[in-house]
Amino acid sequence: MTTLENRPTTTPDWAALPAPASPDEWLARAREVRTILAADAAARDQAGATPYAEIALLKDSGLVTLLGPVERGGGGQEWPLAYRVVREVAAGDGSIGQLLGYHYLWFWAARLVGTPEQIAAVEADATRNRWFFGGAVNPRDADVVIRDDGDHIVYNGRKSFSTGSKVSDVTVLEGVLDGTDTHVFAIVPSDQPGITFHDDWDNIGQRLTESGSVTISEVHVPWGAAAGFVDKAFQPRVYNTLNVPTIQLVFVSFYLGVARGALETAVEYTRTQTRAWLHGGHERAVDEPYQLDLYGDLASKLWAVEALADQVAQEGLAIHRDAANVTERQRGEHEVRVAAVKARATDVALEVTSRVLEGTGARSTTRALGFDRFWRNVRTHTLHDPVFYKRREVGAYLLKDELPEPTWYS
Numbered sequence: 001m002t003t004l005e006n007r008p009t010t011t012p013d014w015a016a017l018p019a020p021a022s023p024d025e026w027l028a029r030a031r032e033v034r035t036i037l038a039a040d041a042a043a044r045d046q047a048g049a050t051p052y053a054e055i056a057l058l059k060d061s062g063l064v065t066l067l068g069p070v071e072r073g074g075g076g077q078e079w080p081l082a083y084r085v086v087r088e089v090a091a092g093d094g095s096i097g098q099l100l101g102y103h104y105l106w107f108w109a110a111r112l113v114g115t116p117e118q119i120a121a122v123e124a125d126a127t128r129n130r131w132f133f134g135g136a137v138n139p140r141d142a143d144v145v146i147r148d149d150g151d152h153i154v155y156n157g158r159k160s161f162s163t164g165s166k167v168s169d170v171t172v173l174e175g176v177l178d179g180t181d182t183h184v185f186a187i188v189p190s191d192q193p194g195i196t197f198h199d200d201w202d203n204i205g206q207r208l209t210e211s212g213s214v215t216i217s218e219v220h221v222p223w224g225a226a227a228g229f230v231d232k233a234f235q236p237r238v239y240n241t242l243n244v245p246t247i248q249l250v251f252v253s254f255y256l257g258v259a260r261g262a263l264e265t266a267v268e269y270t271r272t273q274t275r276a277w278l279h280g281g282h283e284r285a286v287d288e289p290y291q292l293d294l295y296g297d298l299a300s301k302l303w304a305v306e307a308l309a310d311q312v313a314q315e316g317l318a319i320h321r322d323a324a325n326v327t328e329r330q331r332g333e334h335e336v337r338v339a340a341v342k343a344r345a346t347d348v349a350l351e352v353t354s355r356v357l358e359g360t361g362a363r364s365t366t367r368a369l370g371f372d373r374f375w376r377n378v379r380t381h382t383l384h385d386p387v388f389y390k391r392r393e394v395g396a397y398l399l400k401d402e403l404p405e406p407t408w409y410s
Helices: 023-038 041-047 052-061 079-092 094-113 116-129 238-272 289-321 328-360 372-381 387-400
Strands: 133-136 144-149 152-159 170-177 183-189 195-197 214-222
Touching (some): 094 116, 094 183, 094 372, 152 170, 152 183, 238 289
Antiparallel strands (some): 152 214
């Protein structure tokens, strides 16, 4: 078992290699990162230390620039590949997979709601400098109030969650303009006196995501940096509402990644460590019918949801490529498909991460092996928003041709 004391201290010299140029090359790079993370994932989960080294790994590998413009040194890739990269990284470490997925979301947030000028500036700077993004966003509560201060807006308040912000270069802030119901997003430096991290993330899973609370005090942002605003007025379009389908597919990606990590780790353990049951009539665990049935069942379910996730991601690609012309109908039908795969990914990931222990056996429950982390990680994040409402969206569409109304969660 690898521990923090004997974890690998060297990584590939990616700077000396050509940057990945194709989806296959990017996936190969993601698998390298996965292997490094998996080597001591259990020990790091138990230590719960702030993942500065893991974020440096994501930067050094170039994965943080996957969606960035090629002319600025980025990968120039699109969302279907980003989801698969998140899945690979999460198979090695669910927390770091989530952080990478959220980074992609916040990197893309400028494209979601920004003006053309804002998009160009943010993506150029973020790609060139390999910024890592965090986010202090929880639009369910009006817990951060924004004051209009002439040429600037000023953020004040507290967010219950700020995933990744402590280890980020920049943070996406969200708040409500005082006296209105208008939400305003802006990107600010994370390391500044006006942002205080409280280090109070102490949940059972996703322990390395730095998702604790944050206080925001007198953080000034020029009105020109308020995402999507021109002359203090927001410029709406249907594409702005793609935040939920996109973030839900990121959730799907790291749920499935964690499940794959659990399955493949358990398969290796059962092949090499699990003993056949003494009354089963077999010398090897891998010959026992119940083992063959268990792993065949879990793999079949996981592969099916992975295929559905890939298909739904491809369906959304047309929307992302034609952001100016997406219709409410297109958006709504895509959200229904996303809701369906979110529901199935939740159920399957919970089942896989729980039931693999039936195959590994009693000796695999030692704390050093940390097999429980896979289930803890999935169980923690799948409570983000109720899966029941995702199934309801699908049923309402089928029975009543009812499209989900765009909200912060649908």
